[in-house]
Amino acid sequence: MPRTTPMADYLSERDGHLFVDDIDTTKLVEEFGSPLFVMSEQQLRNNARRFHAAFAKHWPDGPVDIMPANKANWNQGVWAVLADEGLGADIYSAGELHCALSLGLDPNRISVNGGGKTDETLRKCIIEGVRITVEELNEPERINNIAKELGKTAKIRLRVKPDFPGIWRRTDFAVESLSVDLGLQIYKAGIPAQYLEELGREVLKMSNVELVGLHFHSGRWRSDTWYWKKLMKGYAELILRLSKAWGGYRPQELDIGGGFAIEADPLHGLKTRMHAIETFFTYPFELLAHVFGKAGRYKFMGFAIEKLMQSKPGSQRAPTIEEYAEAAVTTFRDTLLKGGMDLKGIRLQAEPGRSFFGNAGIHLTSVKRFKKQTKPIKLNWVLTDTTAFFMNTGVIEFSLNDFRIANKLNAEETHVADVVGHSCHGDRILPTVKVPELENGDLIALLDMGAYQEISASNFNALPRPPVVLVNGSQADVIKRGETIEDVYARDIIPPHLRREEKIA
Structure with a gap:
């Protein structure tokens, strides 16, 4: 039987071929080459509206901002779509900040987090008026001094790190077998709860800093809604405790971060x-x-x-965005209300990454050879023209993405094989999966590849990285050109005394 697991709305079957909107994937490869990353403009827009509707439904008290994590996909063509939808951004680095500001995103909905920010980055944030999400104890004082020099007031939030002794179930994210609460303690980000009361008192006295709210981001430690209910209860309880310790402090905005799984959770x-x-x-x-x-x-x-040992990609599903929003926001809101906090006018913010971009992209790769052996042990390999090194985050996270044979959607799966890349490495992209009889030139589509994959690509074996195409209806535009071999070596510099022309002279 052919694969029948659900696909994103922009993908469809026509005459046995996989289509992206109105374009046959085989035509995309004919025009732009293989391998190829493809993003759907309409799916990005649908995700933006779906996220906002889901979270706003459960937060009637004030505005809701969806601020996707730029780290998950920082392609400027992708972000031009999000800017058009009026979204904000979760930013980690100076490079990501450049992406957000160059596309004209509202500074009030740009959150710059991360440890070890340079003075130059802080100065840029203050001048542009973006939110600075504080990660370190000495950061507020540095910000206050720089803001004073500039004659401005910096808007900051504290990225908090609550204690979660009740989240004792095992993580399904980390390679280590450990409980979520221990994983959250080991996770480097955020200011430990033990320092927050004193730090907040100091910040509230600073002349050139405005503490506009609190921020918490846990990451994707589990895919179930139980985790989000426990997480948001603990975060809300910490907010209530800090509010009391800070003399009845009332935040203007509360950010619950991200970490929601893709529905077809790889x-x-x-x-x-x-x-x-x-x-x-x-x-x-x-x-x-x-x-x-x-x-x-x-x-x-x-x-x-x-x-x-046969792998079955796509066979297990994570909750929907609507289910995540209900579990997280309802628990968060109810806990705050029961604790006596007035929520009227408070802005709620969420920073989805993989769950926002993941289903909006696919990766197309052509079959170079279907290699088989029957002795001494029966094994099969589908050698492709891509590599796991073009999807490094997937390798790090042990991802197992669903897939389709894009030009043979209805072909019966008669073999079990490893789908492998063409680098000089094990390069197992899909281990022990069922596939039909394949020939040179057949096309494989790896699904849910829009988050973290293309932006983590490397040049192992001096392989040029593939292009990225944005599809909208019957239109396809290159939003990142493919590399040439010259591009791969463009940063290399040979010292003068080792240059061949110098030796010949």
Whole structure:
């Protein structure tokens, strides 16, 4: 049977081919080459409106801002769409700040976070009037001094790090097997709760700093709504405690950060790729299989790989954006109200990353060879013209993205194979997945690739990184050109005494 897991709205099947809006993916590759990253303008717009509607529904008290994480996809063509939708931005670096400001985003909805900010970055933030999200104890004083020199008032928020002893379930994100509350403690970001009361009192006395609110971002430690209910309850309780400690302080805005999973959560692949049989029992099984003799052992292990270790991308789903919004915002709001806080006019902000961009992009790659062997063990490999090094974050996070054979959507899946890249590395992009009979030139579409993947691409093996195309209806525009081999080597500098022409002279 062909793959039938759900796809994003901009993807459709026509005559056995995968279409992006009104364009056949095979035509995209004919025009722009392979491999290729593709983003959907309409899906980005739909995500912007869907996020806002979902979160605003449960926060009737004041405005709601959706401020996507620029780190998840900092392509300027993508952000031109978001700027047109009136969105804000979660910013981490000076480079990301350049992206947001150059496209004219509202400074009041730009949050610049991250530790170790330079004076130059702080000065830029104060001049432009963006929010500075404070991560370090000495940062407010530095900001106050720079703002005083500029004759301005800096608007800041404190990025808080609450204690969460009640979130004891195991994370499904980190490679380590540990509870979420311990993972949150290990996570580097945020000001530990032990310092916040005193720091807040000091900040409220500063002449050139305005504490406009509080910020909290946990990241994606679990995909379920239970996690978000626990998270928001703990954050709200900390806000209430700080408000009391600071003499009845009432924030203008509260930011709950991001970390919501993509609905077709590729990080569920971690469970598959670290399956107990594969991780803990493969070698003992191999030892036991020696009783069958050499041929029997290989036959047994071939069966285990094909049947027991088979990966099933897209088979597990995360909650919808609406379910996340209801769980997070309702719990957050109810806890604040029960604690006596007046929420009228307070601005709520959310900073989704992977869940905002993920389903708006795909990666297209062509089959170079379908390699098979039957002896001594049955194995198959689908060699493609891409590489996992063009999707580095996916490798780091053990992602297992859903996929389609874009020019053979209805073909019966008759083989189990590793879909691999063409670098000089293991390069297992999709391990042990079911595929149809494939030929050179067939096209594979990796789904939900819009977040973190293209922007983390590297040049291992001196491979030029692929282009990015933005599709809107029947129109396709390059928003990042593909590299040439000359581009790959453009930053290299050979010392004068080693240049060949110098030696010849």
